[in-house]
Amino acid sequence: MKKVVMTPNPYRDRYFKYANQAQSVLREAGIETRICLAFDVDKSFELPEDVVLHDLTEELKDADLLICFGGDGTILHASKAATRAGVPILGVNIGTMGFMAELEGSDLKELSRLATGNYTVEERMMLHVKAEHEGQILMEEDALNDAVITKGAVARIIQMAVSCDNVEMMSFGGDGVIVCTPTGSTAYSMSAGGPIVESTAQNIIITPICAHDMRTKTVVTSAHRVITVEIGRIGRKNAFLSVDGGRALRLNSGDRVTITRSPDTTKLVHLDEKSFFEIVKNKFK
Secondary structure, eight states: OOEEEEEEOTTTSGGGHHHHHHHHHHHHTTOEEEEEOSSOOOTTOOOOTTOOEEOHHHHHTTOSEEEEEESHHHHHHHHHHHHHHTOOEEEEEOSSOOTTOSEEGGGGGGGGGGGGTOOEEEEEEEEEEEEEETTEEEEEEEESSEEEEEEOSSSOOEEEEEEETTEEEEEEEESEEEEEOTGGGGTHHHHTTOOOOOTTSOEEEEEEESOSOTTOOOEEEETTOOEEEEEOOOTTOOEEEEETTOOOEEEOTTOEEEEEEEEEEEEEEESSOOOHHHHHHHHOO
């Protein structure tokens, strides 16, 4: 490994404390480093004088690894650019849960193992999400975690129909629906009553959110299925689509969201062979 790009979350890694420590470990091991930001910061943010920022897209072109410093949200955000560039990701948790992170902030000395190739790369499936209004594409994105359709702030249910390969599997009123990957099964889907699915499995999980129908349950399908969610009559109520927790897209009656397996995968670097169930046990106590 010759070059590593690092993306600290400046709101969690104050003054780039952890990024600078990692940079020292990597440079001592003979690895070139660059520090970039994965998202724009507000005007109140002050860059430390000793930190030079580079363009993330440009630096990923010849990088061997992207290290993310933050929580799962930071990893999800940075994974878009890394996946497009075909670069694997290693997460350093300085957030709360950090379920996808490989290291904690206190374990940065372990990064020296990257120089000797003492690591493995695990591929995670992704979803391709397309939203349409009367045949016109409104949004098209890939998701590592999930696509979530929810009602607005007003406490009224929304009607929707969910189909698998053009066969309706459930039609209900409720707060929304989550369609996720196995990686995303331990996020919002789990909180809504969905199952925990091993992260390397190849499945699509459909979890209703507070369905007003006792018969409507979570469904786990093959990764090769085509999942379609059609918004029913919502009147003046609002429905929104969010992909991996990103900016919400407003949906109207009759809009369709089609979710399939993405041809791309997110690559995560592991320094130790940890059991998925050991991680679940440790993270959720």
